[in-house]
Amino acid sequence: MKITAQEEYGLRCIMHLARVPFGETVNVRQIAECEGLSTAYVEKLLYLLNRAGLTESVRGAQGGYRLAYPAEQISLRQVLEALGGVLTADNLCNQFSGDREICVHHGGCELHSVWSFVADYLAVVFNRITLKHLADGEARPLVPSFFSRSEQTIPLAGHQPVQTAQTNSEER
Amino acid sequence: MKITAQEEYGLRCIMHLARVPFGETVNVRQIAECEGLSTAYVEKLLYLLNRAGLTESVRGAQGGYRLAYPAEQISLRQVLEALGGVLTADNLCNQFSGDREICVHHGGCELHSVWSFVADYLAVVFNRITLKHLADGEARPLVPSFFSRSEQTIPLAGHQPVQTAQTNSEER
DNA sequence: TGGATACTTGACTTTTTTGTAAGGATTGAG
DNA sequence: CTCAATCCTTACAAAAAAGTCAAGTATCCA
Numbered sequence: 155m156k157i158t159a160q161e162e163y164g165l166r167c168i169m170h171l172a173r174v175p176f177g178e179t180v181n182v183r184q185i186a187e188c189e190g191l192s193t194a195y196v197e198k199l200l201y202l203l204n205r206a207g208l209t210e211s212v213r214g215a216q217g218g219y220r221l222a223y224p225a226e227q228i229s230l231r232q233v234l235e236a237l238g239g240v241l242t243a244d245n246l247c248n249q250f251s252g253d254r255e256i257c258v259h260h261g262g263c264e265l266h267s268v269w270s271f272v273a274d275y276l277a278v279v280f281n282r283i284t285l286k287h288l289a290d291g292e293a294r295p296l297v298p299s300f301f302s303r304s305e306q307t308i309p310l311a312g313h314q315p316v317q318t319a320q321t322n323s324e325e326r
Numbered sequence: 327m328k329i330t331a332q333e334e335y336g337l338r339c340i341m342h343l344a345r346v347p348f349g350e351t352v353n354v355r356q357i358a359e360c361e362g363l364s365t366a367y368v369e370k371l372l373y374l375l376n377r378a379g380l381t382e383s384v385r386g387a388q389g390g391y392r393l394a395y396p397a398e399q400i401s402l403r404q405v406l407e408a409l410g411g412v413l414t415a416d417n418l419c420n421q422f423s424g425d426r427e428i429c430v431h432h433g434g435c436e437l438h439s440v441w442s443f444v445a446d447y448l449a450v451v452f453n454r455i456t457l458k459h460l461a462d463g464e465a466r467p468l469v470p471s472f473f474s475r476s477e478q479t480i481p482l483a484g485h486q487p488v489q490t491a492q493t494n495s496e497e498r
Numbered sequence: 499t500g501g502a503t504a505c506t507t508g509a510c511t512t513t514t515t516t517g518t519a520a521g522g523a524t525t526g527a528g
Numbered sequence: 529c530t531c532a533a534t535c536c537t538t539a540c541a542a543a544a545a546a547g548t549c550a551a552g553t554a555t556c557c558a
Binding site for chain 2: 502504506507
């Protein structure tokens, strides 16, 4: 389980935009310099973000890129999605099917439920974290508070008297 | 953010071992056949698991592989670690440092706290899930129960009582 | 003892991901 | 109008990961 370079660097680029006043543009060269990346690479990353509609570009002299929406309206999930796709459990059994057409565990895959669990959790978390949270550093102090309560809420350890009649989709 | 092929397939291989009575061996060919993988690949994956001490091998005729410990004593985390390393936030800023020696955000990286958050959570979850849970399918019904309670426990949302209302940033 | 079975390991090939290059298109300034 | 600044897009090269191969070594059992 890993974070790809494209996700990490792309996120840094859009964070760079999130840190300037909304509406102001920043050009590729500035971002590349500040983030320690090549201009060619930054261009490519911004191309991906732009294509996803998260940023806008202004061409010509004095041009550059800026966020398409205020930072508090862009979620981490949208950014990661634009940069290479989010982990979704449904695709895993298709993606990793060995040399068969479909997953050998089709219909009774033990792993699917675990990846669902993980992927759904991440989707919720990433949906709620916005670029503004990140820019303001608000994520940091929240980590410990999560852990102090998590001991009672992480499911697998304890019981399972649960009804499954819930839908857990969370869209913006 | 993605799960690597090695993790997915390696996990399936060790799950195969977890499903037979403890102490019994299964040979590579059987696993490869059931899981739809090449024997060469299964050999490599089991080599990794073996090296990490999670499995034992028995050579010679009627030999094969078996778990080194009962399935309830082997965590998902141990398996993933053996198969390619778990996401740890501390290494991310080193791994992705651009063309500089160290991360350009050294000392004030907004992303670090998020990846810490994610990585720490996953570590806890993966530590608690054992191969026995997986083999018994216990993970499945627990997913909804997580979501029913998670709404109160996911930190980033509830922590800020909408203080962004006053900032009337001009619309573009 | 010797052949059959099966694990062991490093090198090799293929595929995917990263990152670079290059030329094109659009805009604004003078 | 012209030109330079800047974005846009595709193609390609380099690096890393995935997966295969093959030549081992160890063990069992007749």
